[in-house]
Amino acid sequence: MIFTDHTQLILSSDDKLVLYIGKNNERTVYPLLTALEDEDVEMSKRLKYTREILAHMMISQQQKEKKL
Numbered sequence: 001m002i003f004t005d006h007t008q009l010i011l012s013s014d015d016k017l018v019l020y021i022g023k024n025n026e027r028t029v030y031p032l033l034t035a036l037e038d039e040d041v042e043m044s045k046r047l048k049y050t051r052e053i054l055a056h057m058m059i060s061q062q063q064k065e066k067k068l
Contacts, residue, residue: 001050009046018047 001009008021016032020043028040036044 001046001053003046007042007046009043009050011050018043020046 003009005023007023008019010019010021011017011032012019018030018032018035020028020030020040022028022042028043030038030043035047038044
């Protein structure tokens with residue numbers, strides 16, 4: 001996910017990692033299971049937002065499949 005302030009959040013399901021590229025282009029890797037517990041408030045907010053978007057997409061897809 002690329003945000004309007006050019007920060008990025010990259011999720012790796014294979015490695016179960018979150019890569020966060022911050023405003024100053026600094027890169028930080030977090031384990032997926034504990035990323036929301038990290039003290040980096042900006043990354044946590046973006047990860048929660050990304051999680052909400054993915055959940056919404058999955059629910060929408062399931063509803064479409066039920067209609068078929």
